[in-house]
Amino acid sequence: MKVTVYPAKCVGSGQCVGIAPEVFDQREEDSTVVLLQESPGADLAAVTIEAADVCPAMAIMVEA
Amino acid sequence: MSAPSYPMRRGGPFDPPPQLAAVQSGDRLIRVTLWDGSNPWLITGYDEVRAILSDERVSVDSDLPGYPHMSAGSAARRRRAKMFVNMDKSEHRRVRSLVTPDFLVKRMERLRPQMQRALDGFIDDMLAGPNPADLVEAIALPLPSFAICELLGVPYSERELFHGLSKTIISGRTPPVEAVAALETMLDFMAGLVDAKEKDPGDDMISRLVVQQLRPGTLAREDLVNTAQLMLLGGHETTANMIALGTLALLQHPGVLAEVRASDDPKLIANTVEELLRWLSILHQGRRRIALADIEIGGTVIRAGEGIVVATDIANRDPAAFPDPDTLDIHRKARHQVGFGFGVHQCVGQPLARMELQVVYSTLYRRIPTLALAVGLDDIEFKHDNVVYGVSELPVTW
Numbered sequence: 001m002k003v004t005v006y007p008a009k010c011v012g013s014g015q016c017v018g019i020a021p022e023v024f025d026q027r028e029e030d031s032t033v034v035l036l037q038e039s040p041g042a043d044l045a046a047v048t049i050e051a052a053d054v055c056p057a058m059a060i061m062v063e064a
Numbered sequence: 065m066s067a068p069s070y071p072m073r074r075g076g077p078f079d080p081p082p083q084l085a086a087v088q089s090g091d092r093l094i095r096v097t098l099w100d101g102s103n104p105w106l107i108t109g110y111d112e113v114r115a116i117l118s119d120e121r122v123s124v125d126s127d128l129p130g131y132p133h134m135s136a137g138s139a140a141r142r143r144r145a146k147m148f149v150n151m152d153k154s155e156h157r158r159v160r161s162l163v164t165p166d167f168l169v170k171r172m173e174r175l176r177p178q179m180q181r182a183l184d185g186f187i188d189d190m191l192a193g194p195n196p197a198d199l200v201e202a203i204a205l206p207l208p209s210f211a212i213c214e215l216l217g218v219p220y221s222e223r224e225l226f227h228g229l230s231k232t233i234i235s236g237r238t239p240p241v242e243a244v245a246a247l248e249t250m251l252d253f254m255a256g257l258v259d260a261k262e263k264d265p266g267d268d269m270i271s272r273l274v275v276q277q278l279r280p281g282t283l284a285r286e287d288l289v290n291t292a293q294l295m296l297l298g299g300h301e302t303t304a305n306m307i308a309l310g311t312l313a314l315l316q317h318p319g320v321l322a323e324v325r326a327s328d329d330p331k332l333i334a335n336t337v338e339e340l341l342r343w344l345s346i347l348h349q350g351r352r353r354i355a356l357a358d359i360e361i362g363g364t365v366i367r368a369g370e371g372i373v374v375a376t377d378i379a380n381r382d383p384a385a386f387p388d389p390d391t392l393d394i395h396r397k398a399r400h401q402v403g404f405g406f407g408v409h410q411c412v413g414q415p416l417a418r419m420e421l422q423v424v425y426s427t428l429y430r431r432i433p434t435l436a437l438a439v440g441l442d443d444i445e446f447k448h449d450n451v452v453y454g455v456s457e458l459p460v461t462w
Contacts, residue, residue: 011157011408012164014415019399021169031164054400056410058118 007032009059016051070096084378104132104371110382117407121357126150132371137243147294172419196438199458204307212299217268305454325429336394337421342401345377
């Protein structure tokens with residue numbers, strides 16, 4: 001699994017950090033997304049996909 | 065085809081209007097008639113709701129002719145003061161991003177113990193007072209009010225002033241002159257607070273915006289005052305209704321309540337919050353938008369300049385997104401609910417709301433295991449006409 005984030009699209013809703021804090025964080029200055037792991041393991045696959053699905057700004061892309 | 069009037073009436077205290085469900089399982093996309101006789105489109109399906117709310121050809125600009133205003137009062141207020149919720153693209157992004165750092169998920173976690181102590185105090189006070197008591201006055205309104213006051217730097221002692229003004233502002237029945245007058249009073253109050261923070265900044269959102277944005281001239285005073293006012297209003301009324309209406313919903317589902325009360329699992333509590341946000345959908349008069357270009361949706365073309373009402377409440381009951389949608393099920397996958405909206409305007413305060421609701425739902429029923437309604441369900445007044453749905457009072461006993 002490969003994860004890409006687009007901070008320029010991000011609106012700082014915090015959904016991804018709430019769902020998958022092992023994979024995503026937020027910048028303190030403007031709350032935009034920070035990727036902690038580009039290739040999360042299988043144990044994190046479900047929450048990573050869920051975070052991408054609920055992101056209101058569609059700022060997270062997950063490739064299999 | 066005739067365009068039915070909107071908003072439609074809820075069938076029961078917890079369910080969206082049956083007429084809305086019929087549209088969703090039938091034509092899905094229809095025209096409705098609003099208070100002013102205008103005929104915007106109504107979007108009811110979960111996928112279509114998410115598509116419209118994240119479409120860049122759709123605007124929130126309430127100044128555009130054809131924008132489907134909620135009420136005469138709401139239209140008048142939006143003419144008086146424009147908040148970032150009614151701004152598009154870069155202008156929206158600039159103002160919204162000024163407040164998002166105050167709602168960082170990690171920051172909310174740091175605030176959690178303080179909110180826990182505050183809630184415990186409100187519960188102690190209620191238990192020490194007369195029984196029965198009104199849960200709205202004792203718990204539901206105080207906790208989110210205290211939280212947003214702490215975050216913004218508004219003295220909690222001013223709560224009676226802003227509670228009264230908020231009620232006037234959000235009621236769909238308030239005449240335009242009164243709605244604008246209440247807003248003016250609220251803005252004056254916030255402007256006074258901004259002046260005070262300029263002289264003596266503290267450790268809060270308004271002070272931070274004064275020091276980092278107002279003083280260097282990167283934010284206009286008017287935008288600061290408007291934004292602070294929006295945070296205060298949006299920060300207490302919504303969560304207060306989720307606490308009281310959520311508690312009523314759980315009291316009406318004793319099996320679910322017993323499970324919530326017995327649970328030590330923060331994940332189950334967090335999921336209970338998502339499910340109640342979905343099931344109750346307290347913002348029940350639709351998100352309002354206007355098309356900037358022709359947009360095809362499900363074979364129908366919404367023309368540029370036409371209004372759009374996005375019914376997130378019925379989208380949260382779409383069986384295509386939530387199997388058996390009318391059942392309150394705290395174990396279902398519910399995180400994709402659209403109670404906070406979707407797209408770039410999704411609720412900015414949602415991390416705070418989630419944390420507060422988790423604190424309440426994990427504490428209140430444990431501290432008061434005998435909590436029960438003090439009146440019959442039929443005796444409870446529901447705020448059908450308000451932008452934010454809920455109960456006016458919740459008399460409880462223990």
